[in-house]
Amino acid sequence: MTAVPLGPPRRLVEFTLDGEPARVPEGATILDACRAAGKDVPTLCEGDTLTPKNACRVCVVEVEGGRTLAPACSRRAEPGMEVHTGTERARHSRKVVLELLASATDLSTTPRAAEWLEEYGADPMRYGPEAARLGEEPKVDNDLYVRDYDKCIQCYKCVDACGDQWQNSFAISIAGRGFDARVSTEHDAPLTDSACVYCGNCIEVCPTGALSFKSEFDMREAGTWQESAQTRTTTVCAYCGVGCNVTLHVQDNEIVKVTSPHDNPVTHGNLCIKGRFGYQHVQQR
């Protein structure tokens, strides 16, 4: 058995990316091509283990001949396509999308958000002090993880991970419509009354920190969360025979959070409740 999945060889698609010739395997997206060429296109709702939902629209690029911009994360490269990633038109939409998100959502724990806001010259404050925000309080209804929907950009990744793409628990869905839409259990019931199995695979894919370990949430509240002081050790989960990889995030000799490598060919970053949250015995000294 090999760790590298081997498929039939794929035909290469040739197209033009920012004036340069680009070649990617058939079926690859514009984003794949951008990354291969070392171009940094911002993404939020795109996930390496999930089917692109292209809901956030922060990765839009200009495809010649297209009436509108195209989401790089899900538009497949086609032969002869002429793609521009840095035009004024594309950058304008990215700027406004980032601005809109930041004006309604708490992006303080979103990796790279501040960097992108600056890069695109986004100014979320210009929508005024009265601009409607999500206005959600953190939902702390269990001992394992917290749902802070004030930070939620509704990328659908947790819904997809909980649903038919990975876990098949279907504990959450998007409910409501438009600006009032929220990730929710049925009737907005607490997680403990829902179908949640606490695998934490939703936390694994959350791009903004809206979903976090209770331990991380509490430490952030207390001001003791220090990512720079943490070590990450990838090891093998000791519970069952599957042998999932777990990455232990350790601060001050305490496990503060557990993730799993997304490139693991078997689990793709997914764990169960034991691997994700069952580490307390390690700390009983």
Added chain:
Amino acid sequence: MDLRFGESEPTDEERAAVDALLGPPASSWEGAHERTDGDLRWARGGREARDRRDLLLPGLHAVNDRVGWISEGALAYLCRRLTVPPAEAYGVATFYAMFAMKPRPRKVVHVCTDLACMARGAAALRAGVEERLGSPGGDSDGVTWQEAPCLGLCERAPAALVVRAGPGGPEDTRSADADQATATADGAGAPPYTTAVVAPATAESVVSGAQAPDDAPAEPSAGFAVPQAGQPGLTLLRRVGVVDPRSLDDYRRHGGYAALRRAFAMGPARVIREVTDAGLVGRGGAAFPTGRKWGATAAQPDHPHYLVCNADESEPGTFKDRVLMEGDPYSLVEAMTIAGYAVGAHKGYLYLRGEYPRSLTLLTHAIGQARARGLLGDDVLGQGYAFDIEVRRGAGAYICGEETALFNSIEGRRGEPRSKPPFPVEEGLFGKPTAENNVETLVNVLPILQEGAEHFASIGGGLSTGPKLFCVSGSVGRPGVYELPFGATLGELLDLAQASPRARAVLLGGAAGGFVRPDERNIPLTFEGTREAGTTLGSGVVLVLDDTVALPRVLLRIAEFFRDESCGQCVPCRIGTVRQEEALRRIEGRTGAAAADDVALLREVGRAMRDASICGLGQTAWNAVESAIDRLGAYS
């Protein structure tokens, strides 16, 4: 799937409502009260039940129609019957404006506050209703009311729709077991489900209609909405107001089913060629060539193919499809049969907006008659071709008029648009090749087959051939649906409808369209002509506004509409429509330099919505406001 349905139980009435649609549950696995010995040995349901996911929306309707709202127990029971995760079903139910998840009175009044009604005094109506029934969402003596987007009754504006929940709703008659189920239903004694249209409405007539919907005066016939009714030279409207919409014989006496016979004589490929040669393009707003769509669908190797008729007419100011369906329902049944034959489909879905109760009654009747007479079913007209039509009701969501959102809605998912590609002709309804057409587009096929492509193409020219329907409303003397050959000008139409000399603005194409000045009379009402003039034909809305309604107020209503109707999937539309509304609210009373900053902000947000939104809703949400600023000088 190991689903968790919770502890909530349905009431007997809710159970009866669901059973009337789905039949009684086969086992306790599907929610039957009693657990039998057999249930302990065999678990049924599962995949078979899951394949009926598309019955989720009819199921939600069944409960909402019966009880007036959807309780936790009712939702759990429906989920158990269909093997749908409750969280997903909750997400679907909360997507639609007509469903309530909290207890509310059985009688609900939808008061239209949209553009055409605004021009005819909706503000006063709303205030009058509030005075009598309290604030929206309250309970006044068993009646609640809410503001509604356009109800498609613009020729009789201002309008209101009363819905009283009770037994005997539209979904009750769906299942063969329905009679049995309703006979045992609890809630006997509750008055039956009924609807009443109050238009033109006064606060008094709304209140009396709400209190006693059974006694509300009958609606005028569809012909009332067609000022040209009975005139010679009409094509699409020639039977509206002339034939009895309940009589198949009358339809046949007036030339009905001649086109289908002709289609069978020609064969599918020639039908498609004929429609292509006629130059017919979609009348829903996008103007895509119908023949090409059909050809592409017919050519797909994957099967089955589906035909979908988009009758989710929700663009504010649009009511042409309603008038066609209410005045000449058999023509749509016949046209759908022809389209199904051409694209190789054996099943057609007619997705009708939930706010059209009379269209629903008449179409359901027409389909039943056609089925009984062998014009639908296993052997249409004895030609060996099988085709049937199923009506699906929307539940109050403008976005479901977007073709892929409509598929999701039928499939029992949230009505969110899918990203394209793949296009519907490749992967549409249930992931199968699908041709989806607007009502008016389909009805155009009949004259094409009867009079020939050449004749059809000789009317108008270029992209715009054939007759076109226009929905004229607002400050006009004779509002209604007008049929004009492509090529007529805006001025001609305004004269026909007796537009007010005090008209200040004309909205073309509805909320997603654009404003023009009433003196731009020479704009040809064609797809090319309007585009050259920097505006759009859209769905054929021509809404005339005079000086009694302030333009900034109208723009704000348009912005509210888009904010309400955005599905929330993509960021530019979900948040952009909110910011647009906020900015318009800030500058409602301002002009010039005081508004300049916000106008600049609107332009930036509007541009991003247009460029980066997933679907047409977000892409057009800023059109009307932009045109009002640029063309009418709003806020300057």
